[in-house]
Amino acid sequence: MSRPDAVFTVNAVAFAQAVADVRAVRDVVFVQEQGVPVDIERDALDPLSRHVLARDAQGRAIGTGRLTPDRRIGRMAVLPEWRNRRVGEALLKALLREARELGWTEVTLHAQVPAIAFYARQGFLPYAERFVEAGLEHQSMRLVLGAVNPVLRRDAGLAALLGVIEGARRQLLVYSRDLDPGLLDTAEAMAALRRFGVGGGEVRVLLHDPDAPRRALAPLIGLSQRLPSAFAFRAIEEPVDRDYASAYVANDRGGWYFRALGHRFDGETRLDDEARARQLRAHFAPVWERARPCTEYRALGL
Known part of the structure; x- marks a missing residue:
C-alpha cells in the first residue's frame, strides 16, 4: 500500500482481551449503520469463537470478523472510511488461515446479498435459498478448503x-x-x-x-x-x-x-x-x- 494512512495489520485476537475493540467496530457497522438490535448483534457465540482484528498504523481497530465453532465465518465488519482498501479481503483470508490450522475441510457463511461477489472472489459458492436475518437479506455460501468445489x-x-x-x-x-x-x-x-x-x-x-x-x-x-x-x-x-x-x-x-x-x-x-x-x-x-x-x-x- 502506497499511502501511510492505508497501512493496516490483521491478527488473531482473544475475544476476552479484544472485546472492546471488536464491539466498537461492530457497533458502528451493524448497530448504527444497519440498524441491527444490540441484543441480536452480541450473542453467546462470541466467547466461543476465533476472532481476527484489523488495526491501522496507530493501533486503532478498523475491522473484525469471527470463526464460530460450527465452522461459520461471520460478523465481518470494516469501518466506512476503510472500505475498498482490501481490509475485508485481509480479514477473510486470516479467518480462512485459522480454519485451515484447525484442520477444517469446509467453512460456510451468511453473506448479505450485496456482499455475495466479495465472497465469490475467495471461492465461496451460494447454496440453499436466500433468507432474512436481522431485517437484512442473506445468502448462505460455502467453501471447500483445499479441494474441488461442486x-x-x-x-x-x-x-x-x-x-x-x-x-x-x-x-x-x-x-x-x-x-x-x-x-x-x-x-x-x-x-x-x-x-x-x-x-x-x-x-x-x-x-x-x-x-x-x-x-x-x-x-x-x-x-x-x-x-x-x-x-x-x-x-x-x-x-x-x-x-x-x-x-x-x-x-x-x-x-x-x-x-x-x-x-x-x-x-x-x-x-x-x-x-x-x-x-x-x-x-x-x-x-x-x-x-x-x-x-x-x-x-x-x-
Whole structure:
C-alpha cells in the first residue's frame, strides 16, 4: 500500500482481551449503520469463537470478523472510511488461515446479498435459498478448503465465474459453446470483465457457435468492440475440436471453473489449483491456434 494512512495489520485476537475493540467496530457497522438490535448483534457465540482484528498504523481497530465453532465465518465488519482498501479481503483470508490450522475441510457463511461477489472472489459458492436475518437479506455460501468445489446451480456458476475472473493476473481463457447465456451476459460478469480488460488483462474466447451470440446481441461482443486490445474471439471449426462437449474458464493464477457438459451450469471450480488450470490452458492453446478469428465481431455494429 502506497499511502501511510492505508497501512493496516490483521491478527488473531482473544475475544476476552479484544472485546472492546471488536464491539466498537461492530457497533458502528451493524448497530448504527444497519440498524441491527444490540441484543441480536452480541450473542453467546462470541466467547466461543476465533476472532481476527484489523488495526491501522496507530493501533486503532478498523475491522473484525469471527470463526464460530460450527465452522461459520461471520460478523465481518470494516469501518466506512476503510472500505475498498482490501481490509475485508485481509480479514477473510486470516479467518480462512485459522480454519485451515484447525484442520477444517469446509467453512460456510451468511453473506448479505450485496456482499455475495466479495465472497465469490475467495471461492465461496451460494447454496440453499436466500433468507432474512436481522431485517437484512442473506445468502448462505460455502467453501471447500483445499479441494474441488461442486457447482450445482446457476448462481453458484456465476459466483465461480466471478472468482476466476477476479483472480486472473494477466490472462483469462474462455472455452464456450455460445458465450454462455445466464453467465457471461450478466451485469456482474460484464462488470468484472470490463475491470479486467481496462486493467490491462487479455481475454481469449473460443466459441463453438459464434452466430448465436451475434443474433442475441450478446453484451460481451459490444464490450470487446470498446476494448479491442483486451478481447479476442475465435470460432472452432475443426471436427476433432467440435466434438469436445465441455466448457471452462481458466486464469493464469490457478483458478478454473469446468463444466463437463458445456450447455449446463453445473460443474466444478477451484481458485488455487495451478495443476488443473495448467491442464486447461494446455488444452486451450492448440485449439486456439487451429480456430478461425471471428472477424465478424469486429465489424458488427451494436
